[in-house]
Amino acid sequence: MWWSAPRSIVPRLRRVAAGEEEAEFGDLRPWCSCDTAKMSTSEGYRRGLHELGDGCHAYLQPDGSWGWSNAGLVVGDGASLLVDTLFDLPLTRTMLDEMVVHTRTAPIVTLVNTHANGDHCYGNELVGQAEIVASVATAHEMSEVPPAMLAALNAAPGEVGDLFRSFFGAFQFDGITLTPPTRTFERRLDLEVGGRHVELIEVGPAHTAGDTIVVVPDAKTVYTGDILFIGGTPIVWAGPLSNWVAACDLMLGMDIETVVPGHGPLTDKGGIAQVRDYLDFVEREATARHDAGLDAWDTARELARTIGAREDFGTWGEFGRIAVNVETVFRSLDPSHTTPDVVEQFRRMARLEAGSPA
């Protein structure tokens, strides 16, 4: 099944889809969840807590594909701030256990949810004693896709269930109590955690309706949430893409050195610039095809082929997300454009990545 293929296989799948190579996958089995392509270029990209210096930490979950998100911990004097929880309770519990070495003496008093996607907030109940901070838009959006909905989709029979399990079958959505923010803000919020200054900046709508980045100026560190996918393709659910490009420009202009993405290995301003380039490319190319009268699905299929031939973001995982990204460009160009429902959008991403043009 394509979704369990390591990303090193993706370029080959693409060549097969383009008719440039015979489909001979026998030598590729068993496909494992390890990510040889990305690991070889991302030294130290391993699951667990990573010390960044100056009391900042990142919790990374390779391979960074669907649901495998990162989180962060900022440790101050006697108090800590957690950036995001994980997709389910066992994963979040494991992460919090690993953080105990720091949180025993500096308990988590503040949890920031960068956005409303479940892989960044479904573990909130395990940090329920902390103040939970998010943007107003994120707090609102969090109630729209409750864990019970994903649990039901994952348990659904037939094609729809198979489709969702192909993306999210590794996670346990049963028994999660959605735990919403207890404090909300708009645009910007300055926090003090254990004597440290932390800045929350709302840069959405972009990936979702209310994306927030978390900046720790004294450590020259930024936790970006899903404003950055590294080694994987950004997915623009909300848009417009110009907001996301502006968020990249904002970060590129900051005095920061360490960048913790929402998915993928640690990066720096070079990683931000690559994501900006991708978004700029998609906006330009999709707009040109829209103006030439192509429909969104034909545009997505054409751009998937174009991207596959590129040496920069052509090597990224989850390239099928171009289907969602083109829809978002088309909506921003034409407010009357109707985007298919979310099941159909997942279907299209799966089809593109399986190399099936139907």
Ligand SMILES: [Zn+2]
């Ligand atoms: Zn995410």
